[in-house]
Amino acid sequence: MDYKKITETPSNYDGLEHMDTNAILVNMNKEDKKIADAVEKMIPQISKLVDELSKKFQNGGRLFYIGAGTSGRLGILDASEIPPTFGMPHERVVGLIAGGDSAIRKAVENAEDDTVQAWLDLKEHNINTTDVVVGIAASGTTPYVIGGLKDAKKNGILTACITNNPGSPIAKVADIPIEVNVGPEFVTGSTRMKSGTSQKLVLNMISTALMIKIGRVKGNKMVNMQLTNDKLVDRGTRYIAEGLGVDYIEAERLLKKYGSVKKALDAEADNTIQ
Structure with a gap:
């Protein structure tokens, strides 16, 4: 040795x-x-x-x-x-x-x-x-x-x-x-x-x-996390509200619509640009 x-x-x-x-x-x-x-x-x-x-x-x-x-x-x-x-x-x-x-x-x-x-x-x-x-x-x-x-x-x-x-x-x-x-x-x-x-x-x-x-984080947020419980759904909703400057109710609607934080943020950003 x-x-x-x-x-x-x-x-x-x-x-x-x-x-x-x-x-x-x-x-x-x-x-x-x-x-x-x-x-x-x-x-x-x-x-x-x-x-x-x-x-x-x-x-x-x-x-x-x-x-x-x-x-x-x-x-x-x-x-x-x-x-x-x-x-x-x-x-x-x-x-x-x-x-x-x-x-x-x-x-x-x-x-x-x-x-x-x-x-x-x-x-x-x-x-x-x-x-x-x-x-x-x-x-x-x-x-x-x-x-x-x-x-x-x-x-x-x-x-x-x-x-x-x-x-x-x-x-x-x-x-x-x-x-x-x-x-x-x-x-x-x-x-x-x-x-x-x-x-x-x-x-x-x-x-x-x-x-x-490899792009699995945006800003400092876990935007690709799996929304497997109420805590994570709440966290995801707050991420969207912060990222888009909308209220909690609107963020919740967007999360349900797109199914993930990243998709919601990306889709709404695209809509804003257009």
Whole structure:
């Protein structure tokens, strides 16, 4: 091993069981404050990935996340939020986890140690060179993820990774490595904590920036969101009222007429121009 596995280094704190509740929480919070700064250092790499993704998406490409355990679950979480938030078909951003869907709730023994399964999982989605694969692994050593990235690269597919161990094997495999050094975990080796939080921040940045770049946001509004409940219908109505300078009743009528915020805004803008 020619790199330091930071995620396994001892915590900056000891005797955790002897701390009172306030001390535990204060010290956890101290560690959490370091996360955003660590992510900030990776913005150039994240930007590079988003720019490549936006090009691929304009040509019908897709984004695949692959991971195991917490990392896999975070990828699935990010992917699952794209359709309701931005109105994209669910197959455009896909999260895959070692062990399959059952591993979302319960760990599947040895699933992450399989070096060939990720590529088999990706092939079920007819993955091709218009797509991008992002491997997520705090340790940077997860065989499922490394194997998937290697096979994707062999087949001419752009790859990236999110890891918390700079210089790790996964970073050497990925075309665009995003290496977020958050330091030791509060509980030694518990990467569901700072590492997992940093991954969530990076995933938010990747998918949100991508959706903005490909036109799924107007101004600062989620104009393509799915109107699946009363809260979202109300939000959509208010967006139209603000965007067109009409009252709530008229905005509600326009939302019912066009079926989406974006269609209402675009159609009424066209009418104004004419």
